Amino acid sequence: MKSTSSPSKSSSARLKRTIWRDALMVFGGFTALLAYFISIEAFEYVVDFSSTHESWELDEILTGMMVLPIAMTIFSVRRLREAYRELSCRIEAEEQAQAMAMHDPLTGLPNRRNITHAIEQAIDQADEAPLALLLIDLNRFKAINDLQGHQVGDALLIGIADRLKAHVGDSAVVSRLGGDEFVILLRDAPQGEALIARAEDISACFDAPFELEHGSVTIGASIGVTYVDSSDVSADAAMSQADAAMYKCKVRKSNCVRFFEAGMEMAAIRRASMEADLRDAIRAERIEPHYQPLVCLEDGRIIGYEVLARWRLDDGELRMPDDFIGIAEDIGLIDDMFYSLLEQAAADVRKWSPELTFAMNLSPVQFGDEWLVERVLKILAGAGIAPGRLEIEITENSLVTDVEMARNVIQQFKSQGIRVALDDFGTGYSSLRHLSELEFDKLKIDRSFVHDVYINESSQTIVRTITSLAHNLGMQVTVEGIDTAENAQSVIGYGCDIGQGYLYGKPAAKAGMDQKGDKSERAA
Numbered sequence: 001m002k003s004t005s006s007p008s009k010s011s012s013a014r015l016k017r018t019i020w021r022d023a024l025m026v027f028g029g030f031t032a033l034l035a036y037f038i039s040i041e042a043f044e045y046v047v048d049f050s051s052t053h054e055s056w057e058l059d060e061i062l063t064g065m066m067v068l069p070i071a072m073t074i075f076s077v078r079r080l081r082e083a084y085r086e087l088s089c090r091i092e093a094e095e096q097a098q099a100m101a102m103h104d105p106l107t108g109l110p111n112r113r114n115i116t117h118a119i120e121q122a123i124d125q126a127d128e129a130p131l132a133l134l135l136i137d138l139n140r141f142k143a144i145n146d147l148q149g150h151q152v153g154d155a156l157l158i159g160i161a162d163r164l165k166a167h168v169g170d171s172a173v174v175s176r177l178g179g180d181e182f183v184i185l186l187r188d189a190p191q192g193e194a195l196i197a198r199a200e201d202i203s204a205c206f207d208a209p210f211e212l213e214h215g216s217v218t219i220g221a222s223i224g225v226t227y228v229d230s231s232d233v234s235a236d237a238a239m240s241q242a243d244a245a246m247y248k249c250k251v252r253k254s255n256c257v258r259f260f261e262a263g264m265e266m267a268a269i270r271r272a273s274m275e276a277d278l279r280d281a282i283r284a285e286r287i288e289p290h291y292q293p294l295v296c297l298e299d300g301r302i303i304g305y306e307v308l309a310r311w312r313l314d315d316g317e318l319r320m321p322d323d324f325i326g327i328a329e330d331i332g333l334i335d336d337m338f339y340s341l342l343e344q345a346a347a348d349v350r351k352w353s354p355e356l357t358f359a360m361n362l363s364p365v366q367f368g369d370e371w372l373v374e375r376v377l378k379i380l381a382g383a384g385i386a387p388g389r390l391e392i393e394i395t396e397n398s399l400v401t402d403v404e405m406a407r408n409v410i411q412q413f414k415s416q417g418i419r420v421a422l423d424d425f426g427t428g429y430s431s432l433r434h435l436s437e438l439e440f441d442k443l444k445i446d447r448s449f450v451h452d453v454y455i456n457e458s459s460q461t462i463v464r465t466i467t468s469l470a471h472n473l474g475m476q477v478t479v480e481g482i483d484t485a486e487n488a489q490s491v492i493g494y495g496c497d498i499g500q501g502y503l504y505g506k507p508a509a510k511a512g513m514d515q516k517g518d519k520s521e522r523a524a
């Protein structure tokens with residue numbers, strides 16, 4: 001984008017003009033004076049005067065006066081050139097400062113100030129030429145920055161800037177607002193289906209991994225879109241609309257595009273206040289563990305529980321993890337939440353029968369916590385619980401973030417006798433090589449393959465194949481989401497080892513001793 005008119009540039013140009021004007025005035029004055037002296041034959045007059053006043057030594061003075069203009073001219077030309085050179089340097093420096101003030105130094109894209117000005121200009125014309133704003137916020141960028149370092153984070157931002165710029169070409173302006181937020185301004189934006197197609201096309205920029213010097217990185221983006229066809233809207237309001245639409249995506253975590261609809265701003269405001277509430281809730285241990293039974297499919301015995309986070313609100317209602325785990329990850333609170341839950345769970349587990357295990361979900365953001373394993377062991381030791389009773393669940397998707405980090409964490413847990421399970425298997429990406437190399441103890445087949453397994457042949461094939469693959473690699477298989485007896489029968493038939501689902505028990509605040517006392521929290 002062209003920078004908007006620069007005051008420093010015009011003042012420098014004015015100065016240059018002044019130098020030339022002065023030089024021309026001096027030269028002009030000199031020429032005029034010369035012409036005048038010639039016209040009145042001044043030289044002859046001086047010669048006459050000199051010869052009549054021989055004793056005054058005027059000829060020496062005149063010779064000096066003849067040489068002086070030559071010296072002055074040389075001096076002036078040199079000074080002029082120097083002044084000109086100095087001015088050019090100053091202009092260059094001013095232009096650089098100007099560019100820096102209007103551009104993001106990392107990606108070279110127009111910055112917030114610059115794009116806000118461009119949006120204001122575009123909105124002025126919006127009655128004739130409507131515009132669209134696409135606010136792009138990267139998903140889990142913090143995890144990449146924390147886990148792989150700022151160098152990789154920076155290289156990724158540059159890669160994204162380049163890809164977006166190449167994709168939109170001259171038809172739109174790409175800007176970086178700061179952090180992991182970008183905005184695209186589409187002038188003369190299409191409407192309806194065409195705009196949806198355009199936004200999805202831009203979202204597809206995030207489908208392919210980014211090949212960086214340090215390896216390949218995959219990242220998703222949440223894109224909020226707003227369409228402006230009236231010059232009555234302010235740039236701030238348009239940005240807030242795109243922001244509100246973007247926040248709607250954030251709940252889903254994956255790549256997504258949402259269009260602004262009335263009422264969304266309220267949701268964005270709610271999210272901002274939710275962040276503050278979440279901080280308080282973690283501190284006050286209002287994020288509490290609920291327990292869902294894990295059952296041995298062979299004999300129906302409960303062998304342990306999965307710990308699932310629940311946010312207890314002031315009115316006693318429970319908020320589900322899908323509504324706040326993503327936020328806790330985004331704002332760097334997931335570690336605190338995990339340790340708080342582990343401490344509360346450990347206090348419960350010590351009252352359970354000693355053969356019962358418990359499983360905690362680990363977010364990939366936590367791979368970057370260098371004291372993770374030590375702190376977990378300390379909490380277990382404090383509660384007098386053997387590490388062998390804890391199982392850590394990491395999702396298949398977290399392997400995408402950084403396999404090496406995952407490997408390191410898994411090895412550390414395993415070396416302390418803590419088992420590790422691969423969660424949500426089948427929903428993400430993991431190569432067979434990861435499965436054999438990462439030494440998981442367990443594989444949890446995602447519930448999406450289970451809800452219709454008793455009738456759906458492809459689900460049956462998937463569950464059967466995954467089970468036999470896992471067994472061949474020495475892993476146990478847990479099947480999630482078993483909510484009917486028919487589904488249970490099917491998976492038992494395929495040789496799966498452990499079952500979890502509403503059929504055996506919903507997540508409940510109490511566990512470990514008296515199952516009948518479970519307070520179920522929601523219907524299937």
Ligand code: C2E
Nearest residue numbers: 308309320321322325361362363481482483500501502507
């Ligand atoms: P997940 O680890 O796959 O947990 C299982 C989810 O499936 C739970 O949802 C559970 O209530 C639900 N579920 C269990 N049985 C059935 C069933 O028969 N039918 C159906 N439809 N659903 C069933 P929940 O508790 O809402 O948790 C959602 C996700 O939130 C979890 O998925 C996990 O990825 C994440 N999560 C929960 N607690 C934590 C936590 O403490 N830390 C982290 N990092 N993630 C957590």
Ligand code: CA
Nearest residue numbers: 306361393423
């Ligand atoms: Ca889990």
Ligand code: CA
Nearest residue numbers: 423424444480
């Ligand atoms: Ca799961």
